[in-house]
Amino acid sequence: MTKTTLSIIGLGAAGTSLFAQLIEHLNKNNKHQELVINVFEPSKNLNVGISYCTDSQTSLLNSTVDRTSLFADNLLHFYKWLQKNKLSLIDKYPVLENMTPSSYLPRKLCGLYLQDTFKQYVKIAKELHIVVNLINEEVIDICNDKNKTVIITNTNKQFITNKIILTTGHIYANPYKEFSQYENFFSAPYPESTIINKIKNNSQVLVLGSRLTAIDLALSLLKNDTLDVYLSSRSGCMPMIKAPCEDYQPIYMKLKNIKQEISIEKMLAIIQKEFIHLYKSDEIVANLMKRHYNENDFLNEYAQTIGGSSKWQLLATIFDSFIEQTWEKLGFPERNDFVNKQHAFLTRFTATMPLDSAKLISQYLKSHKIKLISGLKALQRNQNKTFSIITDEEIINNIQFDYAINATGYSHNLKTQSLYANLSKANKLKFNEYNSLNVDANMEVKGHDLGSCQIFSFGPPIFGTKIIVDFLLFIANDAKKVVQNII
Ligand SMILES: Cc1cc2nc3c(=O)[nH]c(=O)nc-3n(C[C@H](O)[C@H](O)[C@H](O)COP(=O)(O)OP(=O)(O)OC[C@H]3O[C@@H](n4cnc5c(N)ncnc54)[C@H](O)[C@@H]3O)c2cc1C
Numbered sequence: 001m002t003k004t005t006l007s008i009i010g011l012g013a014a015g016t017s018l019f020a021q022l023i024e025h026l027n028k029n030n031k032h033q034e035l036v037i038n039v040f041e042p043s044k045n046l047n048v049g050i051s052y053c054t055d056s057q058t059s060l061l062n063s064t065v066d067r068t069s070l071f072a073d074n075l076l077h078f079y080k081w082l083q084k085n086k087l088s089l090i091d092k093y094p095v096l097e098n099m100t101p102s103s104y105l106p107r108k109l110c111g112l113y114l115q116d117t118f119k120q121y122v123k124i125a126k127e128l129h130i131v132v133n134l135i136n137e138e139v140i141d142i143c144n145d146k147n148k149t150v151i152i153t154n155t156n157k158q159f160i161t162n163k164i165i166l167t168t169g170h171i172y173a174n175p176y177k178e179f180s181q182y183e184n185f186f187s188a189p190y191p192e193s194t195i196i197n198k199i200k201n202n203s204q205v206l207v208l209g210s211r212l213t214a215i216d217l218a219l220s221l222l223k224n225d226t227l228d229v230y231l232s233s234r235s236g237c238m239p240m241i242k243a244p245c246e247d248y249q250p251i252y253m254k255l256k257n258i259k260q261e262i263s264i265e266k267m268l269a270i271i272q273k274e275f276i277h278l279y280k281s282d283e284i285v286a287n288l289m290k291r292h293y294n295e296n297d298f299l300n301e302y303a304q305t306i307g308g309s310s311k312w313q314l315l316a317t318i319f320d321s322f323i324e325q326t327w328e329k330l331g332f333p334e335r336n337d338f339v340n341k342q343h344a345f346l347t348r349f350t351a352t353m354p355l356d357s358a359k360l361i362s363q364y365l366k367s368h369k370i371k372l373i374s375g376l377k378a379l380q381r382n383q384n385k386t387f388s389i390i391t392d393e394e395i396i397n398n399i400q401f402d403y404a405i406n407a408t409g410y411s412h413n414l415k416t417q418s419l420y421a422n423l424s425k426a427n428k429l430k431f432n433e434y435n436s437l438n439v440d441a442n443m444e445v446k447g448h449d450l451g452s453c454q455i456f457s458f459g460p461p462i463f464g465t466k467i468i469v470d471f472l473l474f475i476a477n478d479a480k481k482v483v484q485n486i487i
Contacts, residue, residue: 012049292409
């Protein structure tokens with residue numbers, strides 16, 4: 001029997017979920033296929049992916065333990081893994097002592113879970129006589145050579161393949177590329193330890209961004225209490241805080257109110273009505289919907305959250321599905337508008353901050369160890385090698401930052417990555433209007449010119465243009481669809 005070669009390109013959470021669910025499926029169904037699996041991953045921090053390679057205890061998962069699993073059919077897989085490994089982890093992660101399925105745990109634990117699960121399934125694959133090759137290289141092209149599909153890596157090695165799964169994940173957005181040449185500018189915020197080791201004591205550190213990534217980074221930086229950290233972004237908008245609260249039945253933000261012909265304006269109008277109903281005032285709507293924020297906005301929201309009077313909490317879970325469902329109903333021009341104009345604003349309500357992180361941030365804001373500057377327009381390099389920023393109103397000359405770190409998030413334009421740029425240039429894969437990949441319901445990539453090779457993709461290369469909340473679960477579900485269709 002000829003062997004089928006299956007190539008997984010990218011071993012973050014998506015690649016790991018696919019691999020584990022595939023081997024689990026073969027094992028359960030007693031299918032001892034003649035299979036070779038080539039896994040391509042350039043990162044030394046193998047199979048953790050960008051989101052979970054953080055080495056900080058303060059970077060928390062933004063989903064609860066029971067909404068974090070590599071297996072679509074086993075939501076408590078992570079929870080059970082934690083219970084099984086509690087003894088060996090508890091010294092380093094005392095938070096495990098009181099863990100429940102609804103805890104928000106350090107993201108690093110999810111990284112350890114991914115690594116360990118992968119190892120376990122490599123063992124099972126061996127028992128099934130499936131060959132697994134880990135190739136520690138970046139894939140830079142895929143070619144069609146005499147009707148054979150060939151994967152090419154950055155050292156020009158070539159691998160023939162029958163099926164491909166693209167799980168290449170996030171691409172950092174770096175609007176400050178021209179500063180990448182300077183040693184005191186960091187293009188990406190991870191891994192934090194690499195950055196922290198390079199930063200000298202008593203420095204002023206500018207973090208470009210004010211969302212979850214920027215917040216995680218600021219909390220890690222402040223383990224060195226000689227540093228002063230400034231968060232700066234255009235809006236100064238920080239994520240809303242997620243805390244336990246009672247159930248709430250919405251009056252306006254009902255899924256049935258998202259009709260076939262929903263527009264972004266109508267969606268925003270429904271959200272506003274719900275806020276007005278909850279707060280009995282439209283002043284609060286203006287506050288929650290405004291485009292420029294300051295430190296007090298966050299401190300007030302935190303005080304209301306711990307005081308139990310933050311009405312927003314009642315909407316937190318409804319918000320997620322409401323926005324996801326709206327997205328599904330929008331046509332292309334509206335989606336484009338959503339991504340370009342509303343995405344950043346609305347993610348404040350969907351990518352929210354666990355209460356524990358909010359507590360630390362509020363302490364640092366009060367003690368002025370973290371300062372928030374909104375109205376960011378541009379970054380500037382000074383003659384003395386420091387950085388300054390230009391805001392809407394004026395040039396801030398009085399603060400000279402010793403370091404600047406880009407934490408502005410992620411791009412959904414795949415073509416900024418060499419693999420996709422090459423595939424696009426040669427017209428080998430078709431890209432959609434957002435420069436992401438088009439897939440069908442089975443996650444198979446639509447429209448490609450690479451011989452008979454079947455290509456699947458899921459994770460951020462696809463949902464970079466969507467609104468999704470429990471990412472890992474979403475990924476696990478898509479991985480399951482690929483497994484069902486690839487075998
Ligand atoms: C800061 C941050 C925090 C998050 N927190 C959560 C959370 O708490 N809960 C949650 O559910 N989701 C969270 N997410 C969402 C997260 O995107 C998903 O949960 C998931 O981790 C994405 O996994 P991935 O494998 O698709 O991507 P990634 O983790 O980005 O992994 C992709 C891998 O592919 C490799 N790769 C890329 N290009 C190539 C190539 N050409 N050749 C070979 N290898 C390649 C990369 O090196 C990388 O290791 C977070 C995301 C971020 C950015």
